[in-house]
Amino acid sequence: MATPSEKIIRDVTARLRAAGMRPTRQRIALALALFAKGDRHITAEQLHAEAQAQHVGISLATVYNTLHQFTRAGLLRELAIGSGRSYFDTNLSHHHHFFYEGSGQLVDVAGDLVKVSTVPAPPKGTRVAGIDVVIRITERNR
Amino acid sequence: MATPSEKIIRDVTARLRAAGMRPTRQRIALALALFAKGDRHITAEQLHAEAQAQHVGISLATVYNTLHQFTRAGLLRELAIGSGRSYFDTNLSHHHHFFYEGSGQLVDVAGDLVKVSTVPAPPKGTRVAGIDVVIRITERNR
DNA sequence: TTTCTAGATTAGAAACATTCTAAAATATTG
DNA sequence: CAATATTTTAGAATGTTTCTAATCTAGAAA
Ligand SMILES: [Mn+2]
Ligand SMILES: [Mn+2]
Ligand SMILES: [Zn+2]
Ligand SMILES: [Zn+2]
Numbered sequence: 001m002a003t004p005s006e007k008i009i010r011d012v013t014a015r016l017r018a019a020g021m022r023p024t025r026q027r028i029a030l031a032l033a034l035f036a037k038g039d040r041h042i043t044a045e046q047l048h049a050e051a052q053a054q055h056v057g058i059s060l061a062t063v064y065n066t067l068h069q070f071t072r073a074g075l076l077r078e079l080a081i082g083s084g085r086s087y088f089d090t091n092l093s094h095h096h097h098f099f100y101e102g103s104g105q106l107v108d109v110a111g112d113l114v115k116v117s118t119v120p121a122p123p124k125g126t127r128v129a130g131i132d133v134v135i136r137i138t139e140r141n142r
Numbered sequence: 143m144a145t146p147s148e149k150i151i152r153d154v155t156a157r158l159r160a161a162g163m164r165p166t167r168q169r170i171a172l173a174l175a176l177f178a179k180g181d182r183h184i185t186a187e188q189l190h191a192e193a194q195a196q197h198v199g200i201s202l203a204t205v206y207n208t209l210h211q212f213t214r215a216g217l218l219r220e221l222a223i224g225s226g227r228s229y230f231d232t233n234l235s236h237h238h239h240f241f242y243e244g245s246g247q248l249v250d251v252a253g254d255l256v257k258v259s260t261v262p263a264p265p266k267g268t269r270v271a272g273i274d275v276v277i278r279i280t281e282r283n284r
Numbered sequence: 285t286t287t288c289t290a291g292a293t294t295a296g297a298a299a300c301a302t303t304c305t306a307a308a309a310t311a312t313t314g
Numbered sequence: 315c316a317a318t319a320t321t322t323t324a325g326a327a328t329g330t331t332t333c334t335a336a337t338c339t340a341g342a343a344a
Contacts, residue, residue, distance in 0.1 A: 022340055024292065044331080059294045064331065080225030083301095085330060098264065101271055115260035119277060120251055122240065126279040129243055133275050135261060137268040164311055166321065187301080201323050206302065226331095227301060 004032050019073035029056040030066050034076070039091035041079065041106040047088075081106065081134055096133040109135065146174050161215035171198040172208050176218070181233035183221065183248040189230075223248065223276055238275040251277065 012031045013023040021027060033050050034040065042050075048063045067088050070076045079087040081097065082104050094111035114133050122128050154173045155165040163169060175192050176182065184192075190205045209230050212218040221229040223239065224246050236253035256275050264270050 022291070024340075026293070045329095061295080061332085062293055065293080081222070083222035083225060083228050086225050098268075100268070107265070109262055113260065113262040114258065116256065116275060117259040118255065118257035119275075120255040122277065122279045123249070125282055126240075126242070127282045129278040129280045131275065131277050133258065133261075133273065135264065135273050136271040137264045138271045140267055140269045164320065166311075168322070185301090203303085203324080204322055207322080 004036065008032070008036070015075075019070075019075065021069060021073070026056075026058045026062050027066055029054070029058065030063065031070075031075075034070070034088075034090050039089070039108055041087045041089050043085045043087055045085070079106065081132075097135070099134050099136050101136050101138045109133075146178065150174070150178070157217075161212075161217065163211060163215070168198075168200045168204050169208055169211075171196070171200065172205065173212075173217075176212070176230075176232055181231070181250055183229045183231050185227045185229055187227070221248065223274075239277070241276050241278050243278050243280045251275075 009028060009032075012028050012035070016023040016027055016031065029051055030047065033047060033054070034042070044060065044063050044067055047067070048058065048060050051058045051063070067076065067078075071078050071088065074092070075090075077089040077092060079089050079097070081087065081099055082101075084104065087106055089106075091108055096109040096111065096114045098107040098109055099105075100107070116131055116133060119128075119131065151170060151174075154170055154177070158165040158169055158173065171193055172189065175189060175196070176184070186202065186205050186209055189209070190200065190202050193200045193205070209218065209220075213220050213230065216234070217232075219231040219234060221231050221239070223229065224241055226246070229248055231248075233250055238251040238253065238256045240249040240251055241247075242249070258273055258275060261270075261273065
């Protein structure tokens with residue numbers, strides 16, 4: 001990846017400040033990695049490896065801290081699908097997922113391609129925070 | 143829980159044999175714990191604790207082995223919802239789940255109470271293995 | 285610019301769920 | 315009962331995530 005332009009860095013910096021976070025070298029690098037490309041589903045380890053490849057020294061602890069802060073700030077969604085690791089999703093629009101059972105890979109499904117036409121009322125004293133549809137898919141054999 | 147009747151133990155024994163498993167003391171105890179009560183969502187740790195409480199000595203490794211064997215035999219479904227631990231579901235019918243965001247608790251939603259009326263075609267070379275709908279719910283405030 | 289300090293980063297330890305290993309125990313068959 | 319294939323098990327190992335407490339730094343104040 002080419003070095004980001006001054007403008008892009010200023011944008012990211014402003015976005016971090018707007019979310020109440022100091023624009024540190026680490027947060028700027030992670031924000032650029034996360035938001036420069038299109039929609040992504042990435043784990044902490046993967047993002048850490050990507051930063052290392054770019055010769056940005058960031059500890060794994062900071063990657064975790066930052067991913068959670070970004071999630072709290074509404075810049076990311078955390079996905080807990082297919083036990084094991086957490087994925088962080090840069091796609092904030094209403095959408096669902098294909099889940100590759102073999103690899104654990106996630107692929108977006110636009111929200112309007114899935115219609116959940118009937119849902120039961122939530123139990124007393126609770127409200128619906130969201131509805132997640134996961135379409136599990138496997139390699140077709142034969 | 144009262145000691146299970148001879149008949150129930152014979153039933154479980156036959157069920158294990160039918161699935162190609164030797165009816166060991168450990169498997170019988172776990173099968174009784176899992177299938178005696180109604181539908182359950184239970185983790186390996188929880189089931190292990192339940193067995194200990196019943197003074198059935200079973201190692202945690204055996205609980206994991208057995209849960210996976212039961213799953214392979216179609217006696218259980220493994221649920222990977224809400225990262226962290228796996229839940230094993232004794233409800234084999236087509237159904238979905240309420241997921242309590244606070245506690246991680248799962249509650250069944252009968253399959254026919256949820257209608258997913260539109261789904262996209264799976265990517266080339268794959269087939270749909272299943273569709274899981276998770277209704278995330280939170281304590282209602284105010 | 286220098287100083288100050290709340291906030292941020294970090295290495296490494298700890299926590300936690302799960303899987304692995306290989307030795308001992310057991311169920312089943314002959 | 316003897317033989318053996320299967321099962322169980324303690325404990326180590328693995329993989330992910332969180333915690334701790336020492337160090338560092340961004341931003342504000344002087
Ligand atoms: Mn998390
Ligand atoms: Mn599993
Ligand atoms: Zn997504
Ligand atoms: Zn269920």
